[in-house]
Amino acid sequence: MNITEGLQKVKSLLPSDVTLVAVSKTKPHESILEAYNSGQRVFGENKVQELCEKFEALPKDISWHMIGHLQRNKVKYIAPFVDLIHGVDSLRLLKEINKQGEKIKRVIPILLQFHIAQEESKFGFSLEEIREITSDQDFTSFKYIDVQGVMGMATNSDDQSLVRKEFANLFSIHDVLSKEIFSYTSSFKTISMGMSGDYQLAIEEGSNMVRVGSSIFGSRY
Numbered sequence: 001m002n003i004t005e006g007l008q009k010v011k012s013l014l015p016s017d018v019t020l021v022a023v024s025k026t027k028p029h030e031s032i033l034e035a036y037n038s039g040q041r042v043f044g045e046n047k048v049q050e051l052c053e054k055f056e057a058l059p060k061d062i063s064w065h066m067i068g069h070l071q072r073n074k075v076k077y078i079a080p081f082v083d084l085i086h087g088v089d090s091l092r093l094l095k096e097i098n099k100q101g102e103k104i105k106r107v108i109p110i111l112l113q114f115h116i117a118q119e120e121s122k123f124g125f126s127l128e129e130i131r132e133i134t135s136d137q138d139f140t141s142f143k144y145i146d147v148q149g150v151m152g153m154a155t156n157s158d159d160q161s162l163v164r165k166e167f168a169n170l171f172s173i174h175d176v177l178s179k180e181i182f183s184y185t186s187s188f189k190t191i192s193m194g195m196s197g198d199y200q201l202a203i204e205e206g207s208n209m210v211r212v213g214s215s216i217f218g219s220r221y
């Protein structure tokens with residue numbers, strides 16, 4: 001299957017209100033252009049340097065998402081152009097994003113990453129942590145951050161009922177937060193969950209943004 005076919009296949013399985021982030025990490029410019037020429041405009045990368053290079057080289061109407069773990073000292077490089085930062089997982093990172101946004105007078109859209117998987121290694125907040133952070137003085141003063149929703153990764157497992165449960169958990173975290181904390185913003189709408197192996201389950205559990213790489217571009221080596 002080539003990229004255009006892969007893209008069409010994934011799109012045919014997505015409801016129209018689900019945003020597809022085509023995860024192009026490690027893939028060359030030509031691959032991205034092939035997807036672009038088939039109509040895809042939203043792409044996700046997980047390394048700052050690669051993201052910046054591709055932003056410079058590729059069409060300017062691409063919407064670039066940072067989907068990976070983001071180090072604080074690299075926020076400044078993507079602040080001017082990034083359309084959404086998915087993996088925001090600490091108060092210190094929030095502070096840095098706000099600071100870089102303030103410098104260039106740009107409100108930066110972000111998602112809060114939650115730890116929903118069983119694996120130790122996955123990053124993310126717990127609901128308790130986010131309740132604490134959002135009640136912090138600092139948080140309420142962040143004028144250059146637009147919290148648009150939540151993001152999470154399920155356990156990498158064949159156990160569908162486990163994966164489903166983790167997605168359902170993220171959905172309910174979003175629901176709780178939209179009532180408790182973000183009810184004053186209309187932009188807290190995004191639930192970013194689902195990758196090549198599990199996006200159909202994620203959609204069944206309420207995802208409205210999926211991050212799909214290998215099902216479009218082929219496997220990464």
Ligand SMILES: *Cc1c(COP(=O)(O)O)cnc(C)c1O
Nearest residue numbers: 023046067195196211212213214
């Ligand atoms: C690589 C990556 C994806 C896409 O993974 P595929 O299995 O290739 O679809 C999605 N989300 C994040 C955070 C990733 O790092």
